[in-house]
Amino acid sequence: MAQKKLKMGMVGGGEGAFIGNVHRMAANLDGQIELVCGAFSSDPVKSKRSGEALFLEPSRCYGSFLEMFEKEQALPASDRMDFVSIVTPNHLHFAVAKAAFEHGFHVICDKPATFSLQEAKQLKDLIEKSQKLYGLTHTYTGYPLVKQAKHIITTGQIGDVVKVVVQYSQGWLAAREDTSGKQAAWRLDPAQAGISCCMGDIGVHAANLMEYISGQRIIELCADLNSTVMGRQLDDDGTVLVRLSNGANGVLTSSQISIGDENGLAISIYGSEASLSWRQEEPNTLWMKFNHQGAKMIRTGVGEFCDEALAAIRTPAGHPEGYLEAFANLYTRFAMQIRAYPSQLQDRETIPGIEDAIRGMAFIENAVSASISDIKWHKFII
Structure with a gap:
């Protein structure tokens, strides 16, 4: 049929x-x-x-x-x-x-x-x-090179993960008058957004990407969240230091008041033997760097890729793939999950689900709680 x-x-x-x-x-x-x-x-x-x-x-x-x-x-x-x-x-x-x-x-x-x-x-x-x-x-888990970066780390090609730095910066909420539009109004309203604006809106993406690519989990954090525009009840900027499950350290910065930044999501994962760097605004390029040899630039569609990255690539090399395609990869994979239901997908990654949802909400609440505390380090509590 x-x-x-x-x-x-x-x-x-x-x-x-x-x-x-x-x-x-x-x-x-x-x-x-x-x-x-x-x-x-x-x-x-x-x-x-x-x-x-x-x-x-x-x-x-x-x-x-x-x-x-x-x-x-x-x-x-x-x-x-x-x-x-x-x-x-x-x-x-x-x-x-x-x-x-x-x-x-x-x-x-x-x-x-x-x-x-x-x-x-x-x-x-x-x-x-x-x-x-x-x-x-x-x-952002739907991008081909994000999946390739995860594969490179999982297969030990950069050695042990020792540090992860992720930044997500935007500038669209930098001025008081920027809150008049529909998109800003509800994000800055505690009754609609919850206890956080910036960390809840984009910081949670950064935390998810940190855990997804590195394969590690946040177990402790230290946070400093701020409302830089007078009169705002929720954060529009913040920095979170984290400790990961393998002992590695991490830094997460998230901002919506960084004037001139559009959708500045970038992540670097430093290993004991090499490092990886990826930027959402240049999604077809993944850099792999070493101390004693030249850097390797990995381009979408050029060379060999893991199965998950191959499944996410849609066009020949040199044809830009971005936000909508990554989003579509999630919908198409979810469609595959529905078609397989009630069976599980075989040999295929499912899209983020309820465990990711719980960890995301825990990140937001732990970051807000840590920021208002005089204690430096806090256990990541779920």
Whole structure:
């Protein structure tokens, strides 16, 4: 029997939303997934208007996510959505995911996973109870050379990891007036974003990338988070020192007030024999450096790659691949997980899931707690 496209519903991502468009483009890129329904706004009128602007059937442009889950569940299996993509502000992630699982749908969600670590733990219980799939869009794990860097380290080619430095800097929140837009307003609102803006929005990506590539886990940290623009309740800049599970040290800096920086995510992993460096703004290049020989530049699509990197490469060498392609790699892999369900994928990496979600929320809460403490080092508590 010929396979059909998977049917996706979406919660959030309506008029004026940036990330909703990104998720829709990524899901659509490989032609495996079709958006069929959505509850795109908490305002029923805006939700239906947003859905109709995407050329969806008016009857499947819902006024609320609960209405969507109830009505989609009532449809024949051949017609109803297969999974939901959650792209709302943070405070709604848990409620939407909970309702999705209770109505029998798989979930893929933008990060951070929930509003709090407690909710993330409750989410794990719901996943285990429902036995449905859960994916978290830590986008940068989808880049081919990120996967190759992980492979190089896993196979011992740089020796033992001794230090990891990761930086994620942006400048878009540098001025007070930059908070007037929709994207800034909810990220700086504790009622919608949670206890952190900068660490919750981009620092958690940096922490995830540090652990994903190095293969180590953060076990202790020391943090200094700041609100540099007067009147802000949440951090817009911060530095976190970490100790990793193998004894290595790490430095994580995250900023949204670094004027002139666009999406400055960069990571260097230093080993006992060599080092690796990768920058998101130049994603097709991975540098491998040594003390006593010339540096090696690894380019996407040139030479030999591990299976995971090969699966993530889409175009011939010299054709830039970036953010949307990496995002699409997550959606396509999640589609593979759904098609294999209830079996597990064989010999293939799954996308970040609930364990990554819990570690991400723990990183945010541990960093905030450590920053307001007079004690220097803190155990990474989950």
